[in-house]
Amino acid sequence: MLMRRPRSACGSLAAMLLLALWPPFALAQSGFDLMDALDLQFDQKKSAEIGQLRKRLAELGRAEAAQIRAKKRDQAVLAALRAKTEDARNALADLAVDYVAQMEMAEALVRLDHGQALADRFRKDMSDTLWRLNRRSSAGDARASASLGGLHRLGIVAERSEAKACEHYGRAAQQGHVAALFHASACGDPNSAAAGQMLDQAANAGHPLAQEMKGRLCLREKRDAACALAWLGRAAAQGRAGAMSLLGWAYSTGELLARDDKRAFAYFMDAARLGEPAAQNNLGQMYETGRGEPANPGVAFAWYKRAAEAGLGSAQVNLARAYIEGRGTAVDRAAAAFWLEQARKQGVAEAVKLLDWLAAH
Numbered sequence: 001m002l003m004r005r006p007r008s009a010c011g012s013l014a015a016m017l018l019l020a021l022w023p024p025f026a027l028a029q030s031g032f033d034l035m036d037a038l039d040l041q042f043d044q045k046k047s048a049e050i051g052q053l054r055k056r057l058a059e060l061g062r063a064e065a066a067q068i069r070a071k072k073r074d075q076a077v078l079a080a081l082r083a084k085t086e087d088a089r090n091a092l093a094d095l096a097v098d099y100v101a102q103m104e105m106a107e108a109l110v111r112l113d114h115g116q117a118l119a120d121r122f123r124k125d126m127s128d129t130l131w132r133l134n135r136r137s138s139a140g141d142a143r144a145s146a147s148l149g150g151l152h153r154l155g156i157v158a159e160r161s162e163a164k165a166c167e168h169y170g171r172a173a174q175q176g177h178v179a180a181l182f183h184a185s186a187c188g189d190p191n192s193a194a195a196g197q198m199l200d201q202a203a204n205a206g207h208p209l210a211q212e213m214k215g216r217l218c219l220r221e222k223r224d225a226a227c228a229l230a231w232l233g234r235a236a237a238q239g240r241a242g243a244m245s246l247l248g249w250a251y252s253t254g255e256l257l258a259r260d261d262k263r264a265f266a267y268f269m270d271a272a273r274l275g276e277p278a279a280q281n282n283l284g285q286m287y288e289t290g291r292g293e294p295a296n297p298g299v300a301f302a303w304y305k306r307a308a309e310a311g312l313g314s315a316q317v318n319l320a321r322a323y324i325e326g327r328g329t330a331v332d333r334a335a336a337a338f339w340l341e342q343a344r345k346q347g348v349a350e351a352v353k354l355l356d357w358l359a360a361h
Contacts, residue, residue, distance in 0.1 A: 035178045035206050036101045038109055038239065043121050046095060050125050053092050060085045089132060093144075096122065096129040100147040103154070104179040108209045109239050110275070119156050127157040137168065146172035146180040153183065173198055178205045185210075203231065211235035212243040219246070225256040236267070244271035245279035252282065252291070265292025272303060280307035281315035288318075288327070301328030308339055316343035317350050324358070333358060 039045075064081045067073060099122050106115035130151070136144035149168035151158040158164075166187035172180030178201075185198035203210035215231035218224045228250065235243035248267030251260045265286050271279030284303035287296045301322045307315030316339040322328055323336035337358055343351035 038105045042102050043117055053088050056088050093129045093132040096126045097143045097147045100150045142172040142175035142177045146177045178202055178207050182207045182210045208235045208238040208240040212240050241271040241274035241276035245276045261292040277307040277310040277312040281312055297328035313343040313346040313348040
């Protein structure tokens with residue numbers, strides 16, 4: 001039987017800043033600030049720009065110092081140099097905002113390696129933009145406020161603080177910033193009407209995790225297939241592997257939708273290639289049983305192994321069973337016992353039964 005997906009944690013912030021303390025939530029006044037699409041070449045393209053700005057700032061700094069030391073200081077030249085320096089620093093702050101937006105999207109799509117590379121670049125080259133972002137936020141810049149929310153939430157060049165993150169996200173959410181709407185919905189009481197409104201707006205405006213959460217609600221609470229397909233389809237189209245995996249599950253079980261093994265297989269494959277462990281395990285089961293594609297024990301074993309190595313307990317049991325039965329691999333009771341022990345530690349009941357069976361045989 002294909003594995004049922006567990007309920008997903010929302011990745012919410014702790015309720016450290018009550019929504020009731022914020023100004024009444026306003027609907028987006030002039031349209032949403034849509035989330036930036038994920039660009040896996042972003043750092044490669046922008047790092048050169050950062051280097052050029054840093055070089056420019058160094059040159060301007062030397063010219064300004066020389067002008068200050070000059071016996072006949074030219075105030076007009078000095079003012080021009082300082083204006084150019086301000087322009088360069090503002091350009092660097094613009095890049096900082098863009099980097100945080102990409103980090104937010106990478107996190108929403110679970111592209112962790114990409115997000116880490118962006119965070120490393122930010123720590124290395126943009127730590128001095130924090131003051132300028134704070135100044136912009138105080139002046140009402142929603143993108144700067146959302147950036148500060150992300151930096152405080154993740155602890156990147158700023159104090160890790162859920163309270164400060166909620167405060168900044170709240171300011172940006174008031175202006176319809178999408179990522180801020182999503183994160184602000186988890187501050188205070190996530191079950192409040194205001195939180196639900198913000199989550200709805202984030203989903204409508206394109207936040208992939210908010211869309212997946214809406215799809216899950218459609219499945220779990222409403223049992224509404226059309227609603228689930230609409231939201232999960234939007235999230236999957238943006239590359240959200242969890243939504244792809246859940247669509248695969250819906251088509252594979254036939255509980256709410258007509259069973260369609262070919263479509264289920266395609267969704268599982270897309271999610272598995274993005275590293276989603278539940279999809280990898282379910283894909284292994286489809287290859288083992290010949291659903292959606294001809295049975296192939298060797299390929300099934302390979303997908304079970306990837307999911308097991310990612311820490312999924314049910315996949316660890318399936319991998320151990322393959323070792324016990326010699327399906328797609330040589331019989332290896334020691335390897336089976338190892339993976340069953342990993343699953344047992346996670347509380348998988350079937351692992352205990354198979355360990356007892358191994359001990360008795």
